[in-house]
Amino acid sequence: MAKLSELWRRTVFFFQRNKMDRELAEEMRQHLELKTQKNIATGMAEQEARHAAQRQLGNLTRMEEESRRSWGFPFLESLLQDVRYGLRGLRKAPGFTAVAAITLALGIGATTAIFSVVNTVLLRPLPYKDSQRIARIQTISPMFPEFQLGESIPDFNDIKSGARSFEAVAVYEEKAVNLTGPGEPEQIAVATISSEFFPLLGVSPALGRGVLADDEQRKNGDVVVLGHVLWRERFASDPNVVGKSVMLEQKSYTVIGVMPAGFEFPQKSTAAWTPLIITPENNKRGDWFFSVLVKIRPEQGIQTAQNELDGLAARLSGQYPKEDKGIQFKLTPLQQQVTGGAKSGLMLLLGAVGFLLLIACANVSNLILSRGVQRQSEIAVRAALGASRARILRQLLVESLVLSCLGGTAGMLVAVYGVDAYRALAPADVPRLSELHVDPAIAWTALVLSSLAGILCGLAPALHASRPDLSLALKDRISSGSATTHRRFSLRGSLVVVEVALALVLLDGSALMVQSMVRLLSVDAGFRTDHVLTAELNLPNSRYATPDARRIFVQQLLDILHAHERLKNVALSDSSVLTDNLKMMMFDPGTLGAGDNSTTLQMRSVAPEFFETLRIRLVAGRLFKESDGKGSPRVAIINEAMVRRYFPGQDPLGKILKFGHEPDDQPQIAGVVADTRDVHLRTEPRPQVYLPMLQNPDPSIHLFVRTSAAPLALAAELRKAVWTIDKDQPVSRVQSMTEVIAESVAEPRFRTWLLGVFAAAGLTLTLVGIYGVVSYMAGQRTREIGIRVALGAQRGNVLRLVLGQGIRLAVGGAIAGVLGSLAFTRLLKSQLFGIKSTDAATLTGVVALMLLVALAACYVPARRATRVDPLVALRHE
Amino acid sequence: MVRAAAKNELLPGTLDMLILQTLTRGAMHGYGIAQYIQEISDEVLQVEEGSLYPALQRLLVKGWVKAEWGTSDNNRRARYYTMTGSGKKQLGAEAENFSRMVQAIARVMQTA
Numbered sequence: 009m010a011k012l013s014e015l016w017r018r019t020v021f022f023f024q025r026n027k028m029d030r031e032l033a034e035e036m037r038q039h040l041e042l043k044t045q046k047n048i049a050t051g052m053a054e055q056e057a058r059h060a061a062q063r064q065l066g067n068l069t070r071m072e073e074e075s076r077r078s079w080g081f082p083f084l085e086s087l088l089q090d091v092r093y094g095l096r097g098l099r100k101a102p103g104f105t106a107v108a109a110i111t112l113a114l115g116i117g118a119t120t121a122i123f124s125v126v127n128t129v130l131l132r133p134l135p136y137k138d139s140q141r142i143a144r145i146q147t148i149s150p151m152f153p154e155f156q157l158g159e160s161i162p163d164f165n166d167i168k169s170g171a172r173s174f175e176a177v178a179v180y181e182e183k184a185v186n187l188t189g190p191g192e193p194e195q196i197a198v199a200t201i202s203s204e205f206f207p208l209l210g211v212s213p214a215l216g217r218g219v220l221a222d223d224e225q226r227k228n229g230d231v232v233v234l235g236h237v238l239w240r241e242r243f244a245s246d247p248n249v250v251g252k253s254v255m256l257e258q259k260s261y262t263v264i265g266v267m268p269a270g271f272e273f274p275q276k277s278t279a280a281w282t283p284l285i286i287t288p289e290n291n292k293r294g295d296w297f298f299s300v301l302v303k304i305r306p307e308q309g310i311q312t313a314q315n316e317l318d319g320l321a322a323r324l325s326g327q328y329p330k331e332d333k334g335i336q337f338k339l340t341p342l343q344q345q346v347t348g349g350a351k352s353g354l355m356l357l358l359g360a361v362g363f364l365l366l367i368a369c370a371n372v373s374n375l376i377l378s379r380g381v382q383r384q385s386e387i388a389v390r391a392a393l394g395a396s397r398a399r400i401l402r403q404l405l406v407e408s409l410v411l412s413c414l415g416g417t418a419g420m421l422v423a424v425y426g427v428d429a430y431r432a433l434a435p436a437d438v439p440r441l442s443e444l445h446v447d448p449a450i451a452w453t454a455l456v457l458s459s460l461a462g463i464l465c466g467l468a469p470a471l472h473a474s475r476p477d478l479s480l481a482l483k484d485r486i487s488s489g490s491a492t493t494h495r496r497f498s499l500r501g502s503l504v505v506v507e508v509a510l511a512l513v514l515l516d517g518s519a520l521m522v523q524s525m526v527r528l529l530s531v532d533a534g535f536r537t538d539h540v541l542t543a544e545l546n547l548p549n550s551r552y553a554t555p556d557a558r559r560i561f562v563q564q565l566l567d568i569l570h571a572h573e574r575l576k577n578v579a580l581s582d583s584s585v586l587t588d589n590l591k592m593m594m595f596d597p598g599t600l601g602a603g604d605n606s607t608t609l610q611m612r613s614v615a616p617e618f619f620e621t622l623r624i625r626l627v628a629g630r631l632f633k634e635s636d637g638k639g640s641p642r643v644a645i646i647n648e649a650m651v652r653r654y655f656p657g658q659d660p661l662g663k664i665l666k667f668g669h670e671p672d673d674q675p676q677i678a679g680v681v682a683d684t685r686d687v688h689l690r691t692e693p694r695p696q697v698y699l700p701m702l703q704n705p706d707p708s709i710h711l712f713v714r715t716s717a718a719p720l721a722l723a724a725e726l727r728k729a730v731w732t733i734d735k736d737q738p739v740s741r742v743q744s745m746t747e748v749i750a751e752s753v754a755e756p757r758f759r760t761w762l763l764g765v766f767a768a769a770g771l772t773l774t775l776v777g778i779y780g781v782v783s784y785m786a787g788q789r790t791r792e793i794g795i796r797v798a799l800g801a802q803r804g805n806v807l808r809l810v811l812g813q814g815i816r817l818a819v820g821g822a823i824a825g826v827l828g829s830l831a832f833t834r835l836l837k838s839q840l841f842g843i844k845s846t847d848a849a850t851l852t853g854v855v856a857l858m859l860l861v862a863l864a865a866c867y868v869p870a871r872r873a874t875r876v877d878p879l880v881a882l883r884h885e
Numbered sequence: 886m887v888r889a890a891a892k893n894e895l896l897p898g899t900l901d902m903l904i905l906q907t908l909t910r911g912a913m914h915g916y917g918i919a920q921y922i923q924e925i926s927d928e929v930l931q932v933e934e935g936s937l938y939p940a941l942q943r944l945l946v947k948g949w950v951k952a953e954w955g956t957s958d959n960n961r962r963a964r965y966y967t968m969t970g971s972g973k974k975q976l977g978a979e980a981e982n983f984s985r986m987v988q989a990i991a992r993v994m995q996t997a
Contacts, residue, residue, distance in 0.1 A: 017946050028942075031954075035964050036938060039916045043934070066935035074939035078946050 022080030032075055036068055087406065094407035098414070101379065105411070107776060108375045112415025112458065114769055115368025117422020120446065120454040122361040124427050126354050128444045130347050135270070135443065137210020138303065142342040143310065145300040145317065150334040151594060152608060157296035161286055163324060163332070164300050170320055173313035174302040178204035179284060181298050182274055186548050187242070188255045188736040195546055195740035196238065196279040198256070203283070208303050209273060216250040216265030223264075223283035231283060232261040236269040238279040256282070257548040258736065270442065274299065294331030301342070314339045346439050352838060353759050359835070360517065360766045363510045365461075367770050370507045371777045372415075373465040376408055377500055378784045380472060387474065397474050404470035405463055412462020416455045420446075423454065435754030468499060500781050501817050507777045508821020508858060509828050511770040515854045516829040517836055518767035520843060521760040523850060527842035528753060533586075534684030534693070535622040540712050540745035541719035543726055544584065545737060547707040558705035559638060564733045565709070566615060572729055574722055577714035579622055580615035582706035585686045586745075586752050593697065595667045609650070610687075610696040613704040619645075619681055621714050629661045629679030636700040643700060644675035648683050650695035665697065675699065688752055690841050712745070719744035756839065771861060778865035782814040786873045793873055794881025803874040810873045814866030815859070822855050829854075900940050901949075902983060903930070905968060905976040908950060912965040914957065915941060941966060949975050 021028055040061050047057030062068075076082075098105040133139045145167065146156040159167070159179065168177040180201040187194045199205075206218040213233060223231050232254055234243070243249050253260045261282065272278065290297075304313050317337040324332045340348075380387075387400055424446050431444050552558045562580065569578045583591045593611035616632040618624070627648060636643055644665055651660050660677050667673045683693035715722055723742045730739050743751075750757075786793075793806055833845040843850070907918050919934045944950040949972030957963040968976070 013948055014946060017948060021946065031964065032938060032942070035915055036935070038914075038961065038963060039919075039934065042916045064934050066933045068935055071935040071938050074936075075942040078939065078942040 018080060021078075025076070025079050028079055029072070029076070032072060036065070036071070040065060087402075090403045090406035091410055093403065094410040097407060098411060104375060104379055105414070108372050108411055109415045109418055111368045111371050111375075111773055111776070112412055112461070113418035113422050114773070115365040116416055116419030116454055116458045116461070117426055118361045118766065118769070119365045120419060120423035120450060121426030121430060122354075122357050123454075124423065124446045124450050125430055125444060126358050127447060127450060129350055129438070129440050130354060132443070134343055134346060134440075136273075136342075138306075139342065141304045141306065142208065143302050143304060143313075143339050144342055144345050145302060146338045146340065147296050148336045148338055149296065149332075152592070154608075155592075156338065158298045159300045160293050160295045160331070161291045161298060162293045163296075163335075164298060166324060167300065167302075167317070167320060167337070171302075171313070171316050173304055173308045173316050175305045176204050176208040176303040178202050178208045178301045179298050180205055180274065180301070181284060182278070184546050184740075185256050185280075186258075186546060186736070186738050187279075188258065188738075191242070193736050193738040195544070195738040197275055197277045198280045198282055199274055199278050200282050200284040205281070205301070208301055211267070211271055211273075213265035214268040215247070216263070218265055219281065219283045224285060226283075226285055228262070228264075230256075230259055230261045231264045232256065233265040233267060233281040234263055235267050235279045235281075236271065239266045254280075256280075258550040272442070276436070276442075293328055302339075310339060310341065350439055353755065356517075356836065356839065357759065357762055357766075359832075360514055360763055363514050364766050364770050364773075367507050367510050367514075367773050367777075369461050369465050370503045370510075371773050371780075372408075372411070372461075373468060374500055374503050374507075374777055374780055376411075376466055376470075377468070377472065377503075378780060380404065380470070381784070391474075400474040401470050404474060405466050408466025408470070409459055409462045412458050412465065413455075415462070416458030419454065419458060420451055423451070433758065435751070435758055437755065472499065500784070501820075504774075504777055504781050504817045505821040505824060507774045508818055508862065509824035511767070511774040512822060512825025512854060512858050513828040513832050514763075514767040514770045515858065516825075516851055517833050518760070518763040519850050519854050520833060520836055520840060520845060520847060521756075521763050523843050523847075524840040525753070525757060525760045528689050528756075529749075531685065531689050531842065533686070533689060534682055535585075535624050535686070536714075537586075537745045537749060539715050539719060540622070541715055541722055541726065542584070542713075542741065542743050542745055542748060543711045543723075543739050544741045545709040545711070545730065545739060547709065547737070549707065551734070551736075552707060555705050556638075558707060559702060561733065562615065562701055562705055562709065565730070568729050568732060569711075569713075572725070574715065574717075575713050575726060575729060577617070577621050578615075579618040579620075579712040579714075580701055581618060581710045581712070582613045582701065582704075582708050584710050584741075584748075585712075586688060586748050588688045588691075588752065590687045593667065610694050611699065612686075612696065613699040613701045613706055615701045618698070618712075621712060624684060625682040627680040627682055628659075629677070631679055631681075632698075632700045634702075637702040640703075642672055642675035642703060643678040645679040645681055645698040646677055647681055647693065647696045647698075649693045650697065651680055653695045672703075689749070719746075759839070771858075774858075775861050775865045778814055778818065778862050779868065781817070782810065782866045783869040783872075785813055786810045786869045789873075790876055790881050793876045794878040797876060798878035798882065806874045806876070807870050810870035811863070811866045814862060814870075818859055818862030818866075822858055825858070826851060826855060899983070900936065901944060902976065902979040904937070904940060904944065904966075905949065905972055905979070908966060908968040908972070909976070912953075912955070912967045914963040914965050916963075918966070944972070947975075948972075 040058075043061035043064060044054075044057045047060050048054060052060060065071075134142070136142060145159060147159055147163070148155075149157060158181075161179070164177070164179045167174075171177075178201065180199045183198050183200060184195050185198040187196050201219055203219050203221045203224055206212060212218060214236070216233070218233060219231070222228055234249065234254075239245060239249060243252075246252075249263050249266060252263050254263060255261075267281070284298075302313075304310060317339055321332075321335050321337045325335055387404075390400060391397075427444060427446050431441055434441055547558055547561060552561060566578070566580070569575045583589060591611045592608045594608055614632070616634055616636070619626065619631050629645070632643070632645065646660060646665075654660075655663070660680060663677045664674050665677065667675075681698070683696075685691055685693060687694075711726070713719070713722060713726065720742075726742065727739045730737055789810075793801075793809070796806065796809075829851060830846060837845045903922055904918055907913065907921050910921075913921070915937055919937055922930055941950065941952075944966075945952060949969060950966045951969055952964050952966050954962060955965045
């Protein structure tokens with residue numbers, strides 16, 4: 009209470025301080041007057057009496073100042089004074105201010121931007137209710153040891169009824185579905201979901217209703233919930249869409265609801281949700297095609313839930329040995345599942361940007377340091393006039409704080425635009441991109457951090473500058489060769505060494521990434537990727553349910569395309585290339601006779617001209633022919649990897665592959681072709697079996713058309729050709745193969761690009777840092793150089809002298825940087841293709857570049873030093 | 886000289902107490918306070934008179950005294966200081982503290 013009223017009085021006095029001042033002065037004048045009169049009364053002469061009174065009263069100016077200190081807030085006032093003074097100082101040195109503020113803005117802005125991305129993508133909870141408790145269950149089966157599978161419907165039902173750890177369990181399956189009706193037919197991504205799906209995620213439709221238990225029994229006919237994008241684009245955001253019908257897979261579905269904008273689960277591309285109808289066909293144990301979402305009870309930990317699932321898996325394994333033998337259920341938090349893939353890349357960027365921030369801080373520290381040296385005499389004058397060390401320290405710190413606030417504010421702008429740019433430039437498959445923005449909390453944190461950075465940057469220089477050797481600084485404006493200079497030199501020097509080292513690590517990392525990218529893009533895929541147009545057809549079950557129906561479609565498609573002048577070089581396959589997707593085939597161990605216990609092969613069914621069109625080399629035997637059709641003997645083509653693995657030293661031609669007991673499942677090997685990297689450029693070729701498409705027609709058809717002109721020019725003609733067979737058949741993902749490849753490497757390319765930008769920024773800052781330090785050191789030695797020149801030193805000698813000093817620092821930094829690179833680039837290992845993280849050539853090149861840059865940075869001040877006129881330099885004092 | 890040695894050697898913090906004690910007699914201006922302290926203490930406590938004013942400002946901020954402009958005996962405008970309620974309380978506390986201290990010092994001086 010007392011404190012509060014005192015504060016109030018202080019504030020009142022503060023605002024009346026002019027009046028208070030006048031009154032005090034009057035009071036003291038009166039005192040002096042009375043005192044003088046009293047002295048006169050004791051018999052002094054008037055002059056003497058006045059002097060005596062003044063003596064008795066003491067130093068009036070000091071008293072007034074002391075009094076003033078009790079009104080208002082002296083600390084704040086002098087702080088404000090420091091800020092004003094700091095701003096004035098910065099205005100007077102615009103070059104210094106600009107370089108320092110830009111450096112800080114770069115460091116702080118880049119760090120804030122990347123941290124915002126990390127925060128949004130990795131740290132912030134997913135936008136679902138109690139999202140921390142949502143998890144996915146996947147199956148690991150000894151039959152597919154390398155894969156994490158989904159669940160089968162019977163296993164899902166057992167989990168739902170048997171596991172006590174979950175308050176909700178939902179199941180869904182992702183599908184590509186043909187949407188027809190008015191407008192062009194279109195293939196959309198649909199999730200078929202159980203009724204628990206939306207409630208578990210805690211998301212309700214913006215219009216209409218979600219999927220109910222009745223819908224799973226088809227009691228309301230076929231129903232669909234539209235995604236916001238589909239609703240907007242296909243239904244023009246019709247508010248009365250509920251109750252209307254949509255044609256999916258040639259069947260009529262009634263719209264029951266529309267999801268809110270921004271709901272993107274399970275995929276960003278998911279356009280609609282339909283109820284999952286359980287039928288005898290999909291209710292099979294061992295068909296691990298379904299995804300299971302669970303919400304763990306709040307009182308249960310994930311480990312308890314996992315333990316319960318382990319018990320359940322063991323029980324099912326014993327109960328259903330045929331399908332479930334040895335299975336495990338793996339519980340993964342949904343957040344980890346969604347963002348896991350992006351984690352290593354983002355952490356890498358965060359580390360890189362942290363390095364950049366450190367370089368920026370070192371640089372600004374150095375800049376402030378050199379400015380402090382220039383101001384040494386000013387500080388000495390202040391100290392001589394009685395400023396305490398704490399007071400000088402505070403003033404210097406306030407100045408760097410002002411500077412870092414400038415830098416921090418500019419950094420915020422960099423961050424906001426940086427995040428915008430990130431969102432615009434990042435490949436679309438980065439998760440949660442649409443949620444991305446600069447979080448105000450992060451922005452504030454960054455501002456606070458930048459202030460801290462400012463204090464840190466300013467602290468070392470301020471400590472140095474506030475301990476001036478008074479007599480020396482006052483006597484000798486440019487001190488040279490003294491002990492203080494030496495100490496300062498080593499601090500500045502070590503800052504540069506650190507900078508060089510950090511920049512070198514950044515450069516090495518980014519050079520490794522660039523080379524990895526180049527090697528990835530120039531790897532021999534085993535097939536031609538230029539001048540190829542790709543497209544995808546998914547034959548709907550409603551129209552093409554039987555293999556024969558699909559066979560007829562494929563035959564018609566081939567006939568039409570072969571007759572087309574520009575589309576005749578066409579390859580068909582049942583799966584895509586270079587999209588990280590592959591089709592696997594399961595077989596019993598020992599089937600291939602090699603005693604190998606691996607039970608999966610990569611499988612692709614292709615139309616006859618597949619190999620010719622994509623220029624895949626035939627090694628032995630023959631390729632497929634038109635005659636390898638329905639009635640003819642089953643044949644297969646294998647790749648060289650398969651020969652190496654299963655038929656080493658043998659002639660595989662004519663051998664029978666027993667994939668089952670039916671004759672149709674036992675093709676004879678007719679040919680061997682070269683290996684391809686058809687899954688992804690970075691994926692090593694695996695043993696692969698090709699089967700003729702006409703013997704194994706699949707509902708999924710991928711087209712590859714070799715063109716002589718720009719591939720995309722033929723897109724419309726390709727669509728038209730397909731629609732002459734079936735006008736309702738969507739032709740989706742019409743792309744050139746070049747685009748497919750660009751998409752497949754978009755993410756690492758983006759990361760490489762960003763890392764390159766950071767490394768370039770780091771290198772530039774280091775260049776500025778070296779330049780600043782060497783200029784300063786050369787300036788310090790002006791007199792010495794003058795003497796040397798006067799004594800007959802040649803230009804070359806002077807040049808070498810200055811260059812040598814800078815290069816010594818750079819070499820020191822380079823050595824530290826090489827060690828740092830060896831330590832840090834190990835973290836890159838998983839992201840590199842075709843190059844070791846310790847690649848000596850890269851490291852050598854990067855060191856050479858760094859030294860070259862250092863040399864360039866030293867050269868300018870060194871040249872300036874050679875022009876020192878000895879007369880001027882010696883008279884300098 | 887003893888007096889010279891005693892001059893300005895006021896115990897720290899005691900000036901506030903002396904001012905407050907003086908003001909128990911009623912409103913006084915700065916000059917009056919200084920004269921009173923000197924006279925009463927037989928000129929032993931010779932306050933550097935100027936330092937009275939910073940001390941008065943401190944007391945004003947603390948709220949222990951109030952200041953008002955008035956007219957002095959010889960018809961001059963002067964600022965008169967009076968003690969407030971909380972000033973009285975403060976004086977009580979300081980006086981008690983002080984006498985405890987003096988007694989303690991006296992005991993030490995007698996026994997040693």
